[in-house]
Amino acid sequence: MSKRLFIFCLITVFAVVTAVTGTAGLSHAGKPTVAPMCKQCHQAQDKVIRGNFVSITESFKTMQVAVGSLVWVVKYGDDLKLTGAAKLAAIPKDKEVALTYTGEEKTPYAVSLSVKPPAKIPAEKLMKLDDMKKLVDMGPEKGRYLLFDSRPAPKYNEGHIPTAISFPQPAFDKVKDKVLPKEKDKLLIFYCGGVTCRMSPDAARRTEALGYTNTKIFLDGMPAWKKSGNLVVSATAGLKDFIEKDIAHVLVDLRNAKAAKKGFIKGAVSMPAKDLAAAKDKFPADKSAPIILYSDKEDAAAYTTVSSWGYKNTSVLSGGIAVWKKAGGKLAKGKLTTTISYVPKPRPGEISIEEFKALASISAPDKIILDVRDNDQAMNGMLKGAINIPAGEIKDRLKELPKDKEIITHCNTGVMAESAYDDLKEAGYKVRFLNAIIQIDKDGKHEITKK
Template sequence: MNRIYGLLLGALLMVGAAGCGTEAQLEAAEPEPFTSASEQDLSDYIITEEEEGEQEHVPYNEDWNYITTLELMRVLDGQETTSQDRNSYDDVPPEWSGVALIDARPREVFAAGHINGAVNIPDSEFDSLTDMLPEDKETMLIFYCGGLHCPLSGSSAEKAMELGYDNSYVYQEGTPAWKQAGNYFTVDESYVEEKIMESYVAREDTEPVLLIDARTYEGYFNAHIPTAVFWDDTQYDVKYTGFAPENKEAEIIVYCGGFFCHKSHELAESLLGDGYTNVKVFAGGMPAWKQAGLPVFGMESGGEEFDVSAGKVDRSVSADEFDDLVQKGSTVIDVRGESETASGMIDGAIHIPDGDIHANDPGVEEKLPDDKKDTLVIHCASGARAAGVVEKIADLGYEEVYYLNGPISISSDGSYSLD
């Protein structure tokens, strides 16, 4: 049952914290009792650079399964980063196969930064939120909290095992190790709202936050979160690196079109690769922001209309128009990534990742129809990536080229649904 604990114990020994030098010492230590969410000191669970050794680690429990940071990264690497069918942060991504990630920390801390795809079941509220657990008790449940000293993940995992979830694991290294391994965190709309309020922005003792909208420029122009700036994720390396903060520890929050949109996650990865250490993704994006009734800037907020394309051909099509073009036999171009197309593609579609198109790969044109008069219709998952490459395809001489301006979900049999 503790097959992975050896790796975790190695991590504990390398840390060299007081009272954690041997397994005997670990077993001798007693975890600090915790109280209700309203009485808790949340500082232990905030995602910050923690000074290990100042607090006692939770003692090893031979009845628990443990999972390390490396193991967790491998597990999540096999799951979808985004979700076509996830509607809120309370939902385990339906695309995830056989695993659920559970954040056992208080709600306010979860909102301020959690591992992407996790659901929040605070340990103090576990008994009243068991309906959030998967129906299948064979599901691998992974519980985490604020690090080696945090007792909440182990407490919740034990409660889950008592309910029959024998495949429960404790990620005891938690959020500090996850961040140290070079990963970003996900936040919700309440956290973003806090960062744009005057009570935060106007204070002298707060650090500036860079809020980035990674959707299409047309979408940004019509409606965006106040204080957000527009960055095209596909042009980061060639256009926006010079505008990134000089301070690599600056807080950066990226969002796009919702749980199904890859653009914010891809830009976050680019920023991490460039050395930024405090990157977060607002995964719910504009849909979650609007659903919460929060304010937007742009033409939409004033009830006005403006053709930001300056008269250029409108190549966007609605769901009904897309379906009509497909039924008429138009050539479908799928610009999603390899991991996305692996789960299904429209029958007869041509797969050309948008990155190849942006890179002007000469092999792109070879995959396209020889007849430049053919009608092409491009799609991704949300419409953003397709919008970003449609003009590049048109520049190759295809006049009848359009893109689906909206989400699409494709099954393994090639059937699709448009939301």
């Protein structure tokens, strides 16, 4: 090879290596430290990396953080200061992080890692209870709004705020084109299961990303609405589920006995509205019993009477018996019973609190505890040995779950756990769910209470 050709080849190789390392991040010199998405709010700082968490390698005590297409590999030790997550292993892939390190670029050592917290909801985005009540009383047309229930459809069916439309956050992409209006400036209000529920804030955020400019969140949601004694209505689909799945409930026909005999919903108890106030002692001792009231119309006064007795799962059948018939609901004829018989029983697929506690204290080889909360919630504490797949991602991540083990799902309240149960059951998995309120701290310690 001639001297000239050798020099040409050397220059070419150098140029290629320089180009590759400059774009793919193989060079340690001058590495980018701020991901493109982070540059909107942050500037480069000495020995601070802002990017997306990739993973950890516990055996080598290293973590990987992506800054665009480049991946930093950073050593860490037991002295790492971690904020925003209970442990490194709980940080989901692609979560935004800020890492401070010491040493040189070639051998960085992590001093601290901060996980980006959930976005706070600006005060102007929040809908207050009194304002929500005023709008519902006005109705969507006069109030010029659309109200969306972000909970899974079964929960909407069992009881929702009047005028609300079911828009389940887990099925956002599938439902959005069916329910969102053409007017981008229309007032859109989202709610779900209260201040700890992340479904309505997430749905509102995703709606804004589609170009809608007037979204609000009724963050207090169903718990506050019910606690204030406001009317709750249930859908015919919810009552059909109760009947078909043999879920314990109390169904009350508020019409006069003569009208009820001509056609009533199977399983109903006759209790005319005019006699309801004096019938308190006929109702179950269990205040968590689902009570469904129906008549020819939505009887708000009857709802107020029963809910004031402490029955927290009371609802009025939306649209009354006319909507039931229109939806294909069957009617029975004859004399109705006047005695309420309520025997509480677990919902299909429900695991008892006692059994769940026992499973959470051990690592059963034939079972998996699946935490279906959002990543941000799971990062603040998970049960020992549990794995986290958000409920909305279950159908897309079935390959991660073995079919030779029983899966036990849980969330904060049982709402998303039951939704995940339905998806897994449909996919052929052996599965149950926890229908209770569970609080978990950063060390995995937990407290479970009946709903």
